[in-house]
Amino acid sequence: MELYEVMRTTFAAREFTDAPVTDAMLQRILDNARFAPSGGNRQGWKVVVIRNEETRQGLADIMRPSMQRYVAQVKAGEAPFNTINPSQVSDADVANTQVPQQMLDNLTQAPVILLVFVDLAVVASFDSDLDRVGVISGASVYPFVWNILLAARSEGLGGTLTTFAGGQEDKLCELIGVPEGFAFAAMIPMGQPVKQLTKLKRNDVQSFTVLEHWNGENLVGS
Secondary structure, three states, X not given: OOHHHHHHXXXXXXOXXXXXXXXXXXXXXXXXXXXXXXXXXXXXXEXXXXXXXXXXXXXXXXXXXXXXXXXXXXXXXXXOOOOOOOOOOOHHHHHOOOOOHHHHHHHHOOOEEEEEEEEOOOOOOOOOOXXXXXXXXXXXXXXXXXXXXXXXXXXXXXXXXXXXXXXXXXXXXXHHOOOOOEEEEEEEXXXXXXXXXXXXXXXXXXXXXXXXXXOOOXXXXX
């Protein structure tokens, strides 16, 4: 596929056929994804490939509490887990919220699951002392994660970047045997999508791009 076509058609796939994702396919995907940039070219990522059913169940148990709060907040009209607007959803509301089983199965029963971690000892966290949630460290791992999804699309596969497991990172690290100093970055369920989407809805460039200043004029192409 041509590059721009891949970029415009790589969607969040959550429903997959039973077609297997072989080690050879993963090798090709990761062999191309590894050329993503990272700070100082330190390439601090680590990928764990999950196929074992017991581990899948462990991931489901780890994600369920975060999914429960996520669903409760969405039902309340909130943007889940944001750090700006305090949630009005109570712990009781969360406890009474059921997570649709399909929501869990879509992420844990894909033909293969990739867990991506990043070595915090090699990333430059320039915002570590700011009084807000840190995001800068992600610059050294998420280009790699997105490259995985682009490469998967090129192979006729699909997946989605999900982070529900991050809500209980300590339990996730215990389950997978992750050493100290590594942070969970992404979980990617991957397989052959039941349906290949080709038209994605996104805001146009003028809606998010301005010239020279936050209140500057919108960028308008010739």
